[in-house]
Amino acid sequence: MEFSNRISSLKPSAIREILKMPNDPDLISFAAGNPAPDSFPVDAMKKIAANIFETKAASALQYGVSEGYTPLRDITKERMGKKHNVFKEETDDLIITSGGQQAIEMTAKILLNEGDSVICEDPAFVGALNALRSYGVNLVGVPVDNDGMLMDVLEEKLKTEKNIKLIYTIPTFQNPTGTTMSLSRRKKLLELAEKYDVMVLEDSPYFELRFRGEPVPTIKSLDEKGRVIFCGSYSKILSPGIRIGFACASKEIISKLTVAKQVSDVHTNLFFQMLAAEYLKENDIDEHIAKICDIYRVKLDKMLECIEKAFTKKVSFTRPEGGLFVSCTMPDGFDGAELTNRAKAAKVAIVPGCTFAADDTKIYPTFRLNFSLPSLDEIERGIDRLAKVLNEYVG
Ligand SMILES: Cc1ncc(COP(=O)(O)O)c(C=O)c1O
Structure with a gap:
């Protein structure tokens, strides 16, 4: 089947593909940019x-x-x-x-x-x-x-x-x-x-x-x-x-x-x-947003605290004041995609930096972590698992 140039040059989104990963109850996902379900005003x-x-x-x-x-x-x-x-x-x-x-x-x-x-x-x-x-x-x-x-x-x-x-x-x-x-x-x-x-x-x-x-x-x-x-x-x-x-x-x-x-x-x-x-x-949407921020502030702080404690000091990370993501950078020469594969084997999902690159054929030493979806307990266990893989990879 011959498809248009418009669509043939596009890769499926790594993030949407991760969302399709089998529902393994032991997998901890820091991959998707999903809001926490308890933030929905059901x-x-x-x-x-x-x-x-x-x-x-x-x-x-x-x-x-x-x-x-x-x-x-x-x-x-x-x-x-x-x-x-x-x-x-x-x-x-x-x-x-x-x-x-x-x-x-x-x-x-x-x-x-x-x-x-x-x-x-x-x-x-x-x-x-x-x-x-x-x-x-x-x-x-x-x-x-x-x-x-x-x-x-x-x-x-x-x-x-x-x-x-x-x-x-x-x-x-x-x-x-x-x-x-x-x-x-x-x-x-x-x-x-x-x-x-x-x-x-x-x-x-x-x-x-x-x-x-x-x-x-x-x-x-x-x-x-x-x-x-x-x-x-x-x-x-x-x-x-x-x-x-x-x-x-x-x-x-x-x-x-x-x-x-x-x-x-x-x-x-x-x-x-x-x-x-x-x-x-x-409803007062500002009040609702304030509640979401209260949930996410605690999750972000937990993630940063766990990263600080467990990741090798060779890895730097951002300290956002809001949003849904923390980004981590390994030293030059390391590959976020390789880390992603190793993390997957340890049942942690992350997104490699190359996914977000203007030139997505290059190797990037970065990876993205989402903190809004996982629970506090999952953040603690997931960062612990990821740290083991990361510290062994980066040395
Ligand atoms: C930076 C940015 N822009 C736009 C969107 C699109 O979001 P939606 O189509 O759900 O409004 C997203 C979703 O994650 C995003 O991260």
Whole structure:
């Protein structure tokens, strides 16, 4: 069977493949980016779902508009406007998407042609990298440190690489590193985007999951020129299974995204949009997010404490202030993929750094750990198992 170049060049996501691993009760997984099931507001959702079927079944089961269910759009605009200054009433619009993933994929669809180049953090979220790759674009990686993308390398790439159309960034609690871009670099990034006339895709599904430290303004909130497309998601603050995300950008961009959405899936699942809207109307989402942060803060601290105690000092690791991930780096020459295989044999699932690389053919000495899904006990036992394998490998 001959498949298109678009799909033939893509590898299946290592993370989604891990999710399919046999349900071995002894396997401890630090691999997926799944929220903790006890963070889902099941009881509230159950009542709302029953009520929708009782009182609004005809519209819940009908077609809806491509831009999204109006009450959900309005609530999202209001939160993103008043609370985060991401949505600007006079200039912006907002579309509800099937997860943040679709907002990223549709952004690629409306802005990029085959042969264009896109700057991304190196490493970055594989789902977005694959969405970009599927449009035949050239990915140009820029390394990150604890304060985000390196601005001198970014400028160098903007100067020297051809056809750069877009900068893709996850500035807050980055996936996979967990790091957050400083305010000064956010301003610099915008300044460079303006100077070199490129658009910015700010992908931020984790920014509200801050456990400590001061929030840093989103890049979108600093943008006065309509250069930034902000992708958000209800996956990590409500539930990923309902597949609800959104894009917020200039009216012109949102109208093109709406055409792309009509081509893709017409509209996001209306029942779940209604469920989310009712939940947001009836409940204090900020209170709910604070509860999730309380759960994750304890898990993150447990993971860091266990790593600190058990991992060889030759391995460094990030200390995020929020999000879902810690990233670890072995000395040069070691291979995260080899460690992943050894860890799997010891019944611990991790994700190798090469999964998130702009050039996924190179060897990376890094691996990503998720702390939101495992229990405290699993974190303790899993890090202990992983440390044995790691310390033996690294020596
Ligand atoms: C950085 C980043 N962006 C976007 C997404 C997409 O999330 P969703 O489609 O569930 O909103 C994810 C999911 O893990 C992610 O890590």
